[in-house]
Structure formats: C-alpha cells, structure tokens
Amino acid sequence: MGEDKLISLSPIERKVLPFLGLGSTEKIVEASKLDETTVRRALQFLENKKLIITKKITKEFIDLDVNGILYKKNFLPERKLINLLIDKKLSLEEARKNSGLSENEFQVALGVLKKKGFIAVENNEILPKKEKEELIKKFPEEKLLEKLPAPVEELSKDEKKILQELKKRKKIIVVNKKSEIFVEPTEECKEIAKKLENFKQELLEQLTPELIKSGGWKNKKFRAYDVTTKVPEIFGGKRHFYLKFLEKIKQELVALGFEEVKGPMVEACFWNCDALFMPQDHPARSIHDLYFVEGKTEIKNFKFFKQIKQTHEDGWKTGSDGWRYKFSEEESSKLVLRSQGTAISARILASKPKIPGKYFAIARCFRPDVTDASHLPEFNQLEGIIISKETNFSELLGLLKLLAEKFAGTNKIKLVPTYFPFTEPSVELQVFFESKWLEIGGAGIFRPEVTLPLGIKEKVLAWGLGIDRLFMVKNNIKDIRDLFSQDIEFLRKR
Amino acid sequence: MPTIEISKKDLENLCGKKFSLEKLKELLEFVKTSIESIEEDKITLKIEDTNRADLLSVEGIARELKAITGKEKGLVNYEIIKSNFVVKVDKKVKKVRPYTACAVVKDLCFNHTIIEQIIQLQEKLSETFGRKRKDAAIGIYDFDKIKWPITYTTFKPDSISFVPLGFVEKLTLKEIIEKHEKGKLYGHLLEKAKEYPIFIDANNEVLSMPPIINSEYSGKITTETRNVFIEVSGFRLEKLLHVLNIVVSALAERKGKIYAVEIHDTKKFFTPIFATRRKVLKLEDINSLLGLELNPKQVIKLLQKMRYNAKEKKGKIIAEIPFYREDVIHNVDIIEDIAIAYGYKNFKPRKPQIFTEGKLLEESEKKQEIKELLIGLGFQEINSFIMSNKKEQFENMNSKPESFVKIKNPVSETFTCLRKSLLPSLLKFFSNNTTKEMPQKIFEIAPVVEPNERKETKTEEKNKIAVAITHARANFTEILQVLDYIMNNLKKQYQLEKKEFPWFIAGRSAEILVEKKSIGFLGEIAPQVLENWNLKMPIAAFELCFDDLL
Structure with missing residues (x-):
C-alpha cells in the first residue's frame, strides 16, 4: 500500500512532504524554500490524493494605510505639534502655521494631545503641561505603527484600544483579511513520507530528447501522473458566436439560389423611404425613427428621380392614385442612417438585376432607440427579394414556410395580414416558440409604385427576417446587448 | 403603430354578437389588428395599417367585423340629410388655417364609454392623420348651444377672450397660448400667425380656437348631449373631408343621424361627402398576383366581405370602394383585401x-479566409457597434477630430457619430476586460465610414481589419509577426515604412504599404492612450483596409 501514490508524487509534492507537519502554508513556504504558488499547487495535488486534510482559516491583519505609511516615515501630526511645544507656549495661529499640518490634522493633533493631558488651550494659546522628558517619549500610537503589519490576535489589550482610536482617523490603519491554509497530513501520508526517505529509486520526470538518445530511460520508472488533476484553462481563437450564425445563414441562402448584395449604411431618404413609396410625411420618417446625418445628396442627378417623384404625386404610370401631395426634394435629399434593409432591395431593383433573380443582404440598420435588454440603436436585418414574372403570393407564403423551417427550425407557423408601405399584399411570419407566437419576419409583393419607377415590370417578392431576435430566441439569449458583448470570457465560452 | 383602447362589451354591442377571445383574435387579423393587452373588459388593440384611419375607432372596427362575420355585406349606406346649417369661411383664415369641413349629427345617445371612444378617436386621428393637429384638427360641439350660422374667421390675439375648455375664467387668445396646457402644447402651430383662427356663432359665442382648444361653453360633450356639430380645420380640403368622414361615420355606427352643413367658402358646397370610388380589375391580374384560381363570383363575394360592392362586367370586376377607404390607391390594395x-x-x-x-x-x-487565419493564431473575434463618439474616436486616441460622419439627432452621448477607425473599438473592448485572463488577442473585420463629398451619399464605407494583442510583454515584433503571417498567406507583398501616429509610441509604429499605397498602420499603443482608456497592460495592434486586399 502507498507504493502507487508514492510513485505518483510530483517533484514539488515530494519537496513539501517533509514539512507538512508544520501546519501553516506560510511556514511550509519558509521551510521548503519554494514560492507560495508552488506550495499551494503541491498542497492541492496532495489533497486530491487524499493525503492531507486542509483547513482554511481567515485572519484579520492590521496594516498601514496611505497616511499610516506617511506618518510612520514623517511622524504623526501630534508628534509634529508637540515638538513645537517643548518648553514653550505658542498661539494657535503660530502653531497652525509652523506645524505644516492640514486643518484636519491640526485639529486631530490638538484633540489627541489634550486628551493625553500633554497640553491645554487657554486664550488662543497652547500651553505644554508636561516636562520635556515626558513629551519626547514615544507615544503608544507610534509604537503600534512600528509593529505593523501584524495579525489582530497578536496585539495586547492596550494595543487593541489604541488601534480602535487610530481606526477612527483618516486612512492610518487598514484591516486586511488574509486567509491561510492549514494542513494536516493523514496517517497514510506520514507513512509515505517515511518511505520517501528510504526511497532511493530515481523516478524519471520529463522524457527529453537527450534521454531518448542516451537510452537513459531504460530500467527506470517514470513518475506516474495524477490523470484526474485539473489543469489551468487555455483559450483558443474563436469566431464570434453571432457573426458565425450570420455566416451560416448566408451559406444557406446561397444554397437556396440567392445572391448576396450590399448597400450603404449612410443612405439618402430617397432610397431609404421615397423609392419604397413611404409618404414623405409618414410618422416613421420623423427624428424619432430615423438618425439624420449632416449633409445632403444631389438628388436631381438620380436616374429615377423624376418618375419616383411623380409616382408620389399622382401615381405616374403605375396605375396608382399616388399620395396626391407635392413631393419635397429637400426631404428626399436628406441623409440618414439606413433604417431598413429594404433600402438595399430598392437599390438592387434600380441596378439592372438579373431576371429572374434572387438576392439577399444582411444589413446593419439604425434607429434612435434607447438601449435596453430588447432594444439597440444598431441591429441586423436579413432582407431578400425574388424577381420573376411567374411568381406570386402563394410562392411567397411557401418561401416564408421554408425560411421558418430553415432558420427557426419549426413548421408551426402563422401567416397573418399586416401592413408595410412598400408591399401589397403584405404578410407577417409568426412562429410558435415556447408556448408563444412570435413575430420573426415580414414579407409582401412590392407595390407597382415601387417596382415600375425603377424599371421593373416583373413581380418582386420581398421578405425580411429580424435575425437578431430569431437568434436570441433560438439560443435562449435574453439580452440583445449580448450580441455585442464586451466580455471576453463570455465570448470565449460561447 | 397606433393603439386604441376599447371595451369588449361595447364592441360586441356594436357587432350584435358575442365573441370568445380566440375568435376575436382571429377576426381582428382581417383588419390587421392584434390584441396588445387585456384587462378584464378593457382591450388594447394595435392597428398595424397606419393608412387606415377608419380602424382608429371601435365603431370602424365593428363595421368591418360585421361584414367579416357575415352579418352584413358590401358597402355601408349612411344617409346624409339636407339642412340649412351654414358655416361662413372668412377670407382672413386663408393666411393661417385655410379650410374647414363640417357636419351635424343628431339623435345620439351618449354614455361614458361612448364619449371616451369619441374623444379617443378625435385624439388618435389628429395625432396620426392630422400629424399632431398640424394638418387636421377636430372639434366636436354641443349643437344645441349654437346659434346658426357659424363663422370661421380670425381675431387678433388680444382682441377677444373666451373660457377655454376646463377653465372657469375668460382668457384672451394670447393668454390661452401662454397659459393653457393645450396652448403650450400646440401653440407653435400658430407661431407665425398675426391673427388666430376662431369659430364663432351668430350670438358671438366663441366655439373654439383651432387647432388649440374648444370653449367651455359649447365645446364639451356630456351624457346629456344629444346633437353635435363637428368641424375639421387644416390645410388640404381633401384631407379634412376624409377625417370628417371618419368621425361622422363612427357616430353613424352609434345610430346618429347625419345632417349636411353648407360651407360658404370661395365657393359654396355641402359637407360631409360620402363619395365612393371605383376601380376596374382584371380577373387574371388577381389570380396571377395571388397564385389562386378564383372565378368572378368568388371575387365578388370576397370583396363584399371586405365592405366593397362589386360586380362583373365584360369579364372584368368593378369594385366600388367604401368612401372611408382612402388607403385604397391602387388595384393591388383591392387584391390584398x-x-x-x-x-x-x-x-x-x-x-x-x-x-x-x-x-x-x-x-x-x-x-472568411482571413478570419480563419486569425483564429488559427489564437485570436478571438469580436462584434462592436459602428456608431461611436468623438471621445472614443479621437480624444482617447490622442488625435484631433478631423472630418467624420456626425449624427444630427443623437439619443445618447455614446452614439453621436459613425466610427472612422476600427482600432478604438478594440481598445474599448480591452478596457472592459482589464481584470480578465491574459493574454488577450482579439480582432474584428467590419466597416467604418468616412465623409467623401464625391460619393452619392457624401460618405464612403470601408471594411477594415483590426488586430490587437494585450499582455505584460505585448510588443511590435509580436503584432508584426501576425501581419506577416496574414500577408504571406494572402500572397500579398507589403512594405513597412516608419511613420508616427498619435496613438502609437513614437519610433515604434509604421505605415503598411501595398504597391506603394498606404493601407494601414501598426505599432505599440502609446502609454497616454492606454491611460485615456484606463488600460493597464501594453497593447500592440494594427489596422488595415480590407477592401485594398481584394
């Protein structure tokens, strides 16, 4: 018995083994001449092997605080004051000036000295009350400061009293809690320790190239490891958990035949709103719903400007009545931070897309929301379109069903009528998740007021998913801010 | 999205039918409305379709539900009774609030619920369609206190006074703007006016000062009120007529009798006007858009369920649109219905x-290729905000704020501009992790935005790669090894040229050049910058323009 454990002892364990009887870690550190971390690790290993029992005892240590350190070096305020008063009296004014003490220190020093009966204050004068020999003797306070740091338990009753007084003063004393580990070796351990003394056989530690070359390992044993020992954590490089998800979504959409596109984040109202037939006085265009950026764009140069303006005013050739107002170029040329991914779809329609064609974008969008667990002023939208003469609303519903299966992993869905300024008919996608219906996306067929002015005669199915929300629901993330987490540990473990 | 509060019982009374909550939810989907919350009988509804003013009242919703449940079908038919009620419009109002449209509704029976609903409709309408009373403000008055004819005119701010709603003493118009709660709230709408608009009756009793406040005398509806006068004022007659129709048709659902009012404007005309419009649809357009195979009979039935009248003529469907459906401006709107x-x-x-x-x-x-390389080197990818602020972008980096993309209406101090550089995002990240396990190696590949007058949107987006290392011995060599590894793997020749940057230690930073073009910088972060960010460990980092690597 004990042989296996004996072989498995690491060099550091073997080094501390003779000193375990000393009890406290501190003493073991001193006696073994190892550093504290090493000793602690060795003790941890020994405990794992059930060779020692450890007890953690927390002690209060008294130490000097900032002012304490200063006073120990440069004297206590009361000493500075009394030094001025040896064999002479001084006015309060002079004493204050000559002592070089702060007002607070001066008052404290006066108080302390009065209490000790060393001085008296009469008619704005300080009078020494004791002889020189008495005055130059070390104060008990000074003696205590010299003794520090020390554990509370080692202080005498009187010293503890002084300690209480000093504690009341500003930053002289600080009480630190220090925990120390006390060790008690088991019987087995003591036996092993005895054996160790007689254990002449040399155990091999690290196998080295030299050992292999020399054959020095032959007829020798390797020290056995404790294979159950916990090792310090390491961290590898890692993709951001959410960005990785977005990439997976991209791959899946590519597999469905969609082509990835992008568009600018600083966008003209023209593209963010007008091209999407949002009326110019629509409430969602106010400063509460859009971030405006300084500067404006020269809208009149836009190829589609005229027909979009006219579509708003009287419907142009789209078969629409239009909004029947005067279109404001000023409004249209304002710059905003893109508030909806659909702005990218409008740009795609305007840039001679392939027909039939399928496009998608993951768009960073911005809305002036106050940040909380469910709102961020920056968020991501997944946005896609299908352009085709042959397609229709039934196909849009089919697509939404497919997207719900792929991205939300469910076929329990609801398709509900809704409203968007740029689609008709419009539909909302809801999925059943954890006993609730959740809106995860919207879709529709672009209005002719959107497509025709941009030169598209075919039908355009448009859909968007709130992927931030979708991801959160699927991964049980309650706080949207976690998607932008600033905590490296969180990211390392995600 | 507007919400309205209704009483379920009231809705059921209006529909003449009781609904289970489940059934009600299902029915409300037909009018793009969902239940936001329920508190006993009180239900808060969220109206998705911001273009449908008719759905802002329980009466309007009931009108649709009656057809959806099959109790009624097709167009509603409200009668407008002729009358001699006249509202004279003085030329003077053309300068301040040029138009009005009016109506009288009689034989009403108000209770508290109904009054609440009417006030709610009035408020929601003027908030949304009236654009916070700017484009349309609605006044409802006790008809029996009015001496006809009414004049819509203007008065100088000090020349007349009346008791505004909720007050006991008379105030001049000027005082109302200054003292009354509504005056403070909406006074800016009359900011530029030299005289203020006033409705006044033949007894010289002021009815109201639109769009601010009614008078206490006649502008108050109680459970005693039986007959009401309604006016809508604003800038576009077409809009006012629409808003008036919404209010009047809601009262019609309460069994009120509608009387026309003759408006003596530059021309004479009667309001309200319940004019339906027609649109002609091809059956094949309907079926091809929806992917269905409906026949004309089915289409007509479906339209009647949505309160349209419809008939077939020479293979086409002629749809007659309810007068309150101003949102229908194209055939696709009808096809959606x-x-x-x-x-x-x-x-x-x-x-x-x-x-x-x-x-x-x-x-x-x-x-993806570059991310893979960096992850192979043990770097953690991070995801940060594109919005930033001047302090993070410039002050903390020891650099002067040059041109950058500024947000005009920031909500918080954290987000006041777009980031121009990615490196601050990485330093910010480190500053939130000073107590965490070292070393820390992080990167981000993401866009930054710079002003650029030559671009259509006056800005230019660039994708950047930023890489940073922090630990007790982080240095130039270590970060350069990373750059070197990336560039070698991308088979990109590059040079480093000595250059100083305010955020790097002088003499320990370089510009990264590819084919003589500067694409980024690399170096050890200056201690002052570390201090600015409250960082405790050395950092070495580089940032380069990803787009230049394509």
Missing part, C-alpha cells in the same frame, strides 16, 4: 419555382 378575405391560412403555400445560382459577395469569401 381579396387575399385577406380569402384567408391567408387557406392559401396553399408553394415553394418558389424559379432556378437561380446563388453566390456570396467576393468580400464575404475573403473575410
């Missing part, structure tokens, strides 16, 4: 048939 009436759940969803070839953006492919 057909689809809703058909029921979205009755469609047979079909996967899109067309074949297309999918592909990623070139930049997405390249990003």
